[in-house]
Amino acid sequence: EAGVAQSPRYKIIEKRQSVAFWCNPISGHATLYWYQQILGQGPKLLIQFQNNGVVDDSQLPKDRFSAERLKGVDSTLKIQPAKLEDSAVYLCASSLGRQTSTDTQYFGPGTRLTVL
Amino acid sequence: GDSVTQMEGPVTLSEEAFLTINCTYTATGYPSLFWYVQYPGEGLQLLLKATKADDKGSNKGFEATYRKETTSFHLEKGSVQVSDSAVYFCALSDPTDSWGKLQFGAGTQVVVTP
Numbered sequence: 001e002a003g004v005a006q007s008p009r010y011k012i013i014e015k016r017q018s019v020a021f022w023c024n025p026i027s028g029h030a031t032l033y034w035y036q037q038i039l040g041q042g043p044k045l046l047i048q049f050q051n052n053g054v055v056d057d058s059q060l061p062k063d064r065f066s067a068e069r070l071k072g073v074d075s076t077l078k079i080q081p082a083k084l085e086d087s088a089v090y091l092c093a094s095s096l097g098r099q100t101s102t103d104t105q106y107f108g109p110g111t112r113l114t115v116l
Numbered sequence: 117g118d119s120v121t122q123m124e125g126p127v128t129l130s131e132e133a134f135l136t137i138n139c140t141y142t143a144t145g146y147p148s149l150f151w152y153v154q155y156p157g158e159g160l161q162l163l164l165k166a167t168k169a170d171d172k173g174s175n176k177g178f179e180a181t182y183r184k185e186t187t188s189f190h191l192e193k194g195s196v197q198v199s200d201s202a203v204y205f206c207a208l209s210d211p212t213d214s215w216g217k218l219q220f221g222a223g224t225q226v227v228v229t230p
Binding site: 004031033035040041042043044045048056091093095097101102103104105106107108109110 | 120147148152158159160161162165167205207209210211216217218220221222223
């Protein structure tokens, strides 16, 4: 079974530029998560989708971050404009979505973003 | 709000030594508890989980028991190998708070030397 795919793996941009990350979850997984992992910290949830609807975006900086999940499968996360403090690894995860609090979340390899 | 506290690293130990990583949590409900591992250059992988009090999760020689009375979920392994060098994250999912989002601790780096 294929795992969660993410691209690109690495991205370097100047501040105020825009960037987009792509995620393809495990087939059949209804729930998709985007986490931000700053160096030396644990991942922090940015946004969660159940199928193609947003169920939690309370920690998403909506003035600069946006995300969508078209047709309930792939998802993109965009930052515009980027700030220095956005330098982090962006992790995508997916789960079956049947018993969400006990479900195992499967993580992709992440995209390491460096903002100069 | 919910939170997870785990011991700071790095933890450095010799091969075949006993490993313990402490994890305590604060939650309003009865959370599910997880240990994830991140090997160098790789994504997070589930190591083990427990979904109710007194459950013991185990995998690859690692064990952790869900202790509601002490709000703890300490990770243990009796004899570590060099290949266990990684960052370990304790996490919880609170069914009363969210749709299953994970609240992570800061991570504990483990370095095993030959």
